[in-house]
Amino acid sequence: DTxxxxxxxxxxxxxxxxxxxxxxxxSEHNRLYWYRQTLGQGPEFLxxxxxxxxxxxxxxxxxxxxxxxxxxxxxxxxIQRTEQGDSAMYLCASSTDSEAFFGQGTRLTVx
Amino acid sequence: AxxxxxxxxxxxxxxxxxxxxxxxxxxxxxxxxxxxxxYPNQGLQLLLKYLSGSTLVKGINGFEAEFNKSQTSFxxxxxxxxxxxTAEYFCAVSVGRWxxxxxxxGTILRVKS
Numbered sequence: 001d002t003x004x005x006x007x008x009x010x011x012x013x014x015x016x017x018x019x020x021x022x023x024x025x026x027s028e029h030n031r032l033y034w035y036r037q038t039l040g041q042g043p044e045f046l047x048x049x050x051x052x053x054x055x056x057x058x059x060x061x062x063x064x065x066x067x068x069x070x071x072x073x074x075x076x077x078x079i080q081r082t083e084q085g086d087s088a089m090y091l092c093a094s095s096t097d098s099e100a101f102f103g104q105g106t107r108l109t110v111x
Numbered sequence: 112a113x114x115x116x117x118x119x120x121x122x123x124x125x126x127x128x129x130x131x132x133x134x135x136x137x138x139x140x141x142x143x144x145x146x147x148x149x150y151p152n153q154g155l156q157l158l159l160k161y162l163s164g165s166t167l168v169k170g171i172n173g174f175e176a177e178f179n180k181s182q183t184s185f186x187x188x189x190x191x192x193x194x195x196x197t198a199e200y201f202c203a204v205s206v207g208r209w210x211x212x213x214x215x216x217g218t219i220l221r222v223k224s
Binding site for chain 1: 115143160
C-alpha cells in the first residue's frame with residue numbers, strides 16, 4: 001500500500017492522559033500536514049512540515065500539542081493532558097505541488 | 112483571509128436524479144480549488160481539482176465542477192447519482208505559501224432509492 005498511513009485508527013483515552021499518533025506519508029512527498037476534524041465540520045489545518053522543518057502552526061495548536069517529523073519521514077502528533085474538547089478525527093496528509101493525499105485518520109475519544 | 116462556504120448542509124436526492132452541491136469561496140488571490148469526498152469513518156478522497164486552464168473540470172465517479180471566477184463559485188455536479196454516492200462532500204481552497212487547505216463545513220449527500 002503506497003498511500004498515507006495513520007496509526008492508530010481509533011484511540012480512547014482518559015482525560016489528562018497523553019496520546020501520540022503516527023503518520024507515514026507517501027514516500028516521495030516532502031510536504032506533510034496535520035488537520036483536525038470535529039463532528040459536522042470540515043477539517044481544520046493544524047501544522048505543516050516540509051521535510052523535517054515545521055514551517056507553520058495554527059493557533060488551534062495549543063501548547064499541549066506538539067508535532068515532529070524526524071529525518072523528514074514519518075510524523076508524530078502528541079497531545080499532552082488531553083481534554084474532552086480534543087475529541088476529534090486527526091487527519092494527516094502528504095502532498096505534491098498540486099494535490100494532497102489523506103490518510104484514513106485517527107479518531108480520538110477523550111472520556 | 113480565505114474562506115469557503117458550502118451553501119447546503121444536506122442534500123437529499125433520488126437515485127438517478129441529477130445533483131448540484133454548491134460552493135462559494137472568498138480570496139484576494141488566485142487559488143486552487145478542490146472537491147473531496149468522505150465516507151463514514153474514512154479519510155478524504157480527491158474527486159477533482161481546478162488549478163488553471165479549462166473552467167470545467169471532470170473528476171472521478173462521473174462528477175464534474177465548474178470554476179466561475181466572477182461569482183467565486185466552484186459547484187459540483189453529477190447528472191445521475193447512485194446509492195453509492197451517499198457520503199459527505201467537502202469543497203476546499205489551497206492557500207498560502209505552503210498550499211494548506213481551507214475547507215468548507217461539508218455537504219451530506221443522501222441518495223434515496
